[in-house]
Amino acid sequence: MESPQPLSLGRVLLTGAAGGLGRQLRARLRKRCSLLRVSDVATMEPAQAGEEVVVAPLEDRAAVHQLLAGMDAVVHLGGISTEQPFDAILQANIVGVYNVYEAARKQGVKRIVFASSNHVTGYYRQDEVIDPTMPVRPDGYYGISKAFGENLSRFYFDRYGIETVCLRIGSSFPEPRDRRMLATFLSYDDLERLVVASLTTPIAGHTILYGMSDNATSWWDNTPARHIGYRPQDSSEPFRAAKEAAQPKIDPKDPAAIYQAGGFVHMGPFDN
Amino acid sequence: MESPQPLSLGRVLLTGAAGGLGRQLRARLRKRCSLLRVSDVATMEPAQAGEEVVVAPLEDRAAVHQLLAGMDAVVHLGGISTEQPFDAILQANIVGVYNVYEAARKQGVKRIVFASSNHVTGYYRQDEVIDPTMPVRPDGYYGISKAFGENLSRFYFDRYGIETVCLRIGSSFPEPRDRRMLATFLSYDDLERLVVASLTTPIAGHTILYGMSDNATSWWDNTPARHIGYRPQDSSEPFRAAKEAAQPKIDPKDPAAIYQAGGFVHMGPFDN
């Protein structure tokens, strides 16, 4: 018996395609889409078969409306993905995500996967386990802007029926970079699983979950989002001994060790 | 070293033995019981060694009392297992389950496994994850009758000490039949594990849990019932690609897609 084809993702827009995660997802989603349109403000690799490549800033309302035209779904990674001064975050992440949702409303796009961040809840402690229904505690302007996106998308679901899965992504790299990432690690393969599940689950509603692999150590409980069907298959455990050897001492009075935010607690203020 | 025999289930009555799940369980329980009495209103296969076969309608009080005589435990699958007009449900499921519990009280049967149904909570959404302690939201007369059985059995436990494990069975078939069943699938082997665990756990009290395999996508959280010791070993995942290929589009405005009930939301009203 031949194995059936996996479900096609249809016509998908991937924003932020020039970034680290964007490049990973572009290569992985391409083969599952009837059309993959990729966008960024930065230069991207040329379009392959089945792809369209568009350079456009998220702050440009008209350009964003164009980007979403004809799409079935959006994977929205675009914007700034680290802590920066407020004015930069304001444009890229707050105005940007508004433009994406207004475009979705006008263009009739019905499902968005929104790359939120664990920094939405970075001021919980590393000795606490939280779930997505608990109050947010952002650790900077970046986290605040991602909480803004989560709330905006909740509104577009309640008002206009546009579904969103908000992924509070942990640390998605080839491997964990330090001991903190033993808890927050999300392998690229698991990132792909998470995005594909978010795009294909029949009823997504408005759902928030943490983007992490099946790490032994974890601060997050995704029980309220089991309906998405995400099952991680990787873990940070194979990297544990090396990470612990490289960083045997942790200063338990350093806020970067105390809070889930890690080093973000030391960024800013950005005086102006 | 020889492996010890599995725990004998003793003298067990299986009602509804002519139905789909009844036939599966009959074959599987037979070898673990000192006596397996099977009953139904429909014709059943002839008795094998260690079996008794009794045709009896659950509405017949005297017959039901006879059925339970001498039994150690009951697996109660009997009654109607789909949405039907109220009057039919009333007799088979409401009067029927009352007869079973009164018989248990009089005959001294101390443990019942009651086949309830996920339709007890069918009006939760497919983007919600629920657990057995949350308020019921039945999706029809069938679900209401199963909630009746859960409540009746709670009373017989609180008042008379008769233990019941209520199994809110999802979709137990050889394989999932559609994309909804990727979430609700319960393999026959896992059904057997669930029933055996329910019969053999030393203290069952009155417990409600969902009957599902270890599916990647899930709407239900059985954490409050871990004491039963049910560990599913199958999953709907091997069937995913085929089911998605066969049903690539879901109408997100169809109540059958929105609610966990699935197609039950379109049954009735039954005008009379």
Next chain:
Amino acid sequence: MESPQPLSLGRVLLTGAAGGLGRQLRARLRKRCSLLRVSDVATMEPAQAGEEVVVAPLEDRAAVHQLLAGMDAVVHLGGISTEQPFDAILQANIVGVYNVYEAARKQGVKRIVFASSNHVTGYYRQDEVIDPTMPVRPDGYYGISKAFGENLSRFYFDRYGIETVCLRIGSSFPEPRDRRMLATFLSYDDLERLVVASLTTPIAGHTILYGMSDNATSWWDNTPARHIGYRPQDSSEPFRAAKEAAQPKIDPKDPAAIYQAGGFVHMGPFDN
């Protein structure tokens, strides 16, 4: 300035109008309805201006459908209101409430106030405080039948949009009759407030709350039902000294003292 008229309740059916609470509510609701239709199986006082009096058993489907014709709302007190053998409960309370809701569906009645009972949760202990979202623990067939009505009405709301306020009435008498009723007492004036609030709140949805006055001692927390707007103004406190004097000793090993059910735990079994 003249005080404005209170909101008219419109055309209201009151079932169970010959019972204790029915007679109280009939007199109190009459003046606020454009039409008050009252029904019972027992003889009632003759109709006054603005009233219709109909003798009809709830088990009579056609009669019940007639009863609801043309009504804006129903206050459903009818049926058996004490512990009795199952067969009696089955007809009056289970078949009866089904007939009422089917009639509501067909006749287009959009709001029902359903007299449920604290006996739906009678097997909680008197040293526990519960709220309406917790699992039911009925203390007899009567309580089970009221839980059935709550679940049935939830279905008619989820499926057909018919709103219900389920009142888990405590002990509504001219005054508490024993020490237990210091906790469960509902004065007639508060009963009226509760029913009027349930009929006039703009959006009732499907709501369950306990019917009690503002008693110092309480086992129930109505926080989840604040939207109904019920504010009790009476209390059992003025009766405390007399009730304590009359019943100075409580046997703490008597299930009737341990459980919220009170004496219901000693009723039955009803052998047949």
Next chain:
Amino acid sequence: MESPQPLSLGRVLLTGAAGGLGRQLRARLRKRCSLLRVSDVATMEPAQAGEEVVVAPLEDRAAVHQLLAGMDAVVHLGGISTEQPFDAILQANIVGVYNVYEAARKQGVKRIVFASSNHVTGYYRQDEVIDPTMPVRPDGYYGISKAFGENLSRFYFDRYGIETVCLRIGSSFPEPRDRRMLATFLSYDDLERLVVASLTTPIAGHTILYGMSDNATSWWDNTPARHIGYRPQDSSEPFRAAKEAAQPKIDPKDPAAIYQAGGFVHMGPFDN
């Protein structure tokens, strides 16, 4: 014995002083402050003794920093207080609140009372009772901007120790204007009590609570914020009969009746 003076509020900045609530609070706070600085973009009444009047837009960073210089506390009512197109909200409410908190950080202001809004959770239903720890469900850009302010202020507390009490104000008018406001009404006297309690409680931390009077009908539970010491003394009840007489019928299918948001659900989209 002479009554002691009430606690002085010190040097307080009141933004949005030209608006409806601003004018009320200006008159009420003046006598309790050593200095009351009031600001708005609109014209205000001239300064009285103990007052300073400053016209300044919240979008003007430098002006806002000046406004907060030397203040002990801020009551931040400024910005847009109704649903409007995103670009207007973005400047007045998002950039504006950022400017206020950055100014607080630099100027050493340690306590802010932030006028948030019930529209942060407007997409809960009118038959639900919520508390401030539950996930937000904003009903428009206005509500989203207020959620932004709540999250930003949480960050300034976690990172810089600046305390904020977020008041999710209901409907603060001389009297309720319609039946919905029977649930959301906040009298001016209770508004004053709420602001004064928020300014004087020794440890405010970061607290969110609903601004409502002691209304019989309520959708909100402020239990998690009892430490603020707010005790409403007014109620919508005296206005009930008049409001019900003026609006006897509610369309239960109108989203404005279903959701706590009321008429906000009908505002927008604002095409651009």
Next chain:
Amino acid sequence: MESPQPLSLGRVLLTGAAGGLGRQLRARLRKRCSLLRVSDVATMEPAQAGEEVVVAPLEDRAAVHQLLAGMDAVVHLGGISTEQPFDAILQANIVGVYNVYEAARKQGVKRIVFASSNHVTGYYRQDEVIDPTMPVRPDGYYGISKAFGENLSRFYFDRYGIETVCLRIGSSFPEPRDRRMLATFLSYDDLERLVVASLTTPIAGHTILYGMSDNATSWWDNTPARHIGYRPQDSSEPFRAAKEAAQPKIDPKDPAAIYQAGGFVHMGPFDN
């Protein structure tokens, strides 16, 4: 009609009768008991009619067993009621409470009111609202010893059926002494109400609640203990202006201001 006598409390032992609360309760309980036996290690006022006065240290096992002989109930205030070195606490509060419960078991005493303390949860913050089901966070050896008594009494209930009401007393003085006590104040009259309710409620089980008046500012939520029937009638509010005038400034970085413990956080360590 003559008012009935209040319920007699029977034969009651009051330990710690020489202390501040002991003297208050002695005078108030005397008239409601058939016999009031009072004990302390310190000198007490001579016995009045209906009283017995016994000097006995709680560490003296035999003496304590004598104390409880023939009693219907115990109000156990005895032991150390402030932070002290561990060895003193160990004898008076840990060994002492063990002696009381063993004596109760042997002497057949079935109800104990145990004076626990808010210091069992003193390390919660003053901007948190907690209830008695949350994990303890004691603020010193005194609080730890009171948690010990709560746990011990839970065991004696679960194992031997001896009922206990644990009162986590706030600050019971003629009036609040500082601003913290605006939240923790328990008037003597309310203390009496609390103890009387604890002694007379028919089924007490094992219950923990906070001993506070109806203060506007509160850190504690007694909802889970409503069955006790305690309704405070006093409040700290009349003392607010004076307390705020006397202590206008609070240092928000002082742990005594941050934590509910107040000044207890500055006691110890007791070097030895």
Next chain:
Amino acid sequence: MESPQPLSLGRVLLTGAAGGLGRQLRARLRKRCSLLRVSDVATMEPAQAGEEVVVAPLEDRAAVHQLLAGMDAVVHLGGISTEQPFDAILQANIVGVYNVYEAARKQGVKRIVFASSNHVTGYYRQDEVIDPTMPVRPDGYYGISKAFGENLSRFYFDRYGIETVCLRIGSSFPEPRDRRMLATFLSYDDLERLVVASLTTPIAGHTILYGMSDNATSWWDNTPARHIGYRPQDSSEPFRAAKEAAQPKIDPKDPAAIYQAGGFVHMGPFDN
């Protein structure tokens, strides 16, 4: 590539090293510590390389302070580990654990792994699933003393920043000894994993979790302690058939079967 060394545990004190679990842990921890100091009141095997062996009773304050000198961490198994008369428990477990924490404070030890016990919550039923945030229900003096240690260690964390992981150990033996232990079993290898994770997690705070293997049947939910990073890899399942065969009947009315405590419910009282 060579595998990196596992993280060294540094200088560790293991108390109770002569007991069953102590001997297991001594052998397993030795190779991961720069120094392993072991202590007990009983005779222990002679010191091997990298070990120090000290005989010292926990009641001896000076000796305990010596024991902790120079240590980085403590694994505190010492004291009595079964139900015994109170006076013995008082010295070994209550005075003993106080001595350990005072020594830690003075000697600057910053992390303690405290062997608590499932008997802290033994009076929950075997048909309940609990988590570490629920109220304790100890089943004897032993359980009470372990709850004391948990509370004391919470205080030393809140006050002095000394971190503790409290392990509510189930049944750690070579294999389960009876059917109850199918739920409570903790293999020695999993015990080691649990202790190592507790010692090496960067931020432990004050955490309580149950010590159990990945048993199919479980009464405990460790979700709130996922940050510790404990992942059991063993299970009681391979022993199930043998244990069930050896103990086919359970008396459901025996408190030892009803409560999680098992046989502890039958110990005592210890008359004196």
